[in-house]
Amino acid sequence: MPEHGHDEQPDHVHADDDHGGRGYTHSHGPGGRPHTHGPGGHSHSDAFAQKEGRWAQEAEERISLFRHDEEIQRGLAYGLQGSPTLVDRNIPTFSRGELPHFAGERGTFLNSPYLEDVNAVEDAEVAVFGAPLDSGATYRPGARFGPQGIRRSTNLFGTYCYELGVDLREQLNMVDIGDVFTIPGNLEKSFDQISQAMAHVYSRGVFPVILGGDHSIGYPTIRGMAPYVDGNIGIIHFDRHVDTQETDLDERMHTTPWFHATNLKNAPATNLVQIGIGGWQSPRAGVQVGRERGTTIMTVGDVERVGIEKIAETALEIAWKGAKAVYLSFDIDVIDAGFVPGTGWPEPGGLLPREALNLIRMISQPGLAGLEVVECAPPYDWAEQTALLSSRVILDSLAVLVREGHLGRKASTTGRHAWGPQPV
């Protein structure tokens, strides 16, 4: 079992040693929710949602409040005791923790600690970093502000998710290591920087979360991790677009990452699964490459007809076939353009947010090697909704990885300061 001490987890929650962190399990209901083994043995008349609702109510009790309490103490020490008129004596004069959500903004992802010295990254289990790049955008630029927008949108969230029964502050050592120094106007140099950043994090056994950036970063991220994977890498790619052509407008662009990534020795195209493809923005050159190389494409119609459970199961089968690691690349434009106006190539008719998040939860169950969310372009965003969905993809995936025991091993509920390495 994972070290964070979930010895009372219900029996639907598996540590990865149950299935070697490779295959997937059929013992989960849709969305990774518990199916029949909720506490108290409910009757068959219970609706599925009620079971999850009840399970989560019980699960909350098993999560520590250690880091929450520690954060309050630190707030009082560093932010001074609150004014005498306040009844709640946990409120400091200066905001120093999660609350209030509109203030005290640290500017990091989910208010996690900022790690200035990236040499110390291995103390963390998850490192979030931005790849602010939009030189690969062939229509709307703006994704260079994606990392900033995604981080800002997380001010709205707490660290606890009700239905997943996970509190990331308590159960995960996650740090934000800032952004890669990309070179505007020079994709190849930016790619080199991104690959080097990825290699630094991945080679130290730290789970990378990359905030894009346009989708051209899909190639350098895979290239950065590939030398450190002892075997093949599978890629699960959510997108409205195939992104498999060799060049676009005479260069490698955000329409080309998988042509180049699947040229890498250990990232075969046959392990590339593309979900949500369709519409009127798919260059035929890319489709031809996918056909020749044997990629797997599942359209939004497939998702609708076959159902998300079967789609996730099939995607995992193909991505994990003979592979040692599976990487998630999520283009936010896979979601219907009505929900994600802030993106480079909006395409109506995509997945619904609920479908996308359920798929993310399911494909995260057997474990991932890392993930990226790309193409969030805040200049076109309304009310932060594209950034919010981008954040949710990351948060939901991390929560499932923690709940399934793939992450959360370094977190200790006693004796650690904050929820990651602290600056010295």
Ligand SMILES: [Mn+2]
């Ligand atoms: Mn796309």
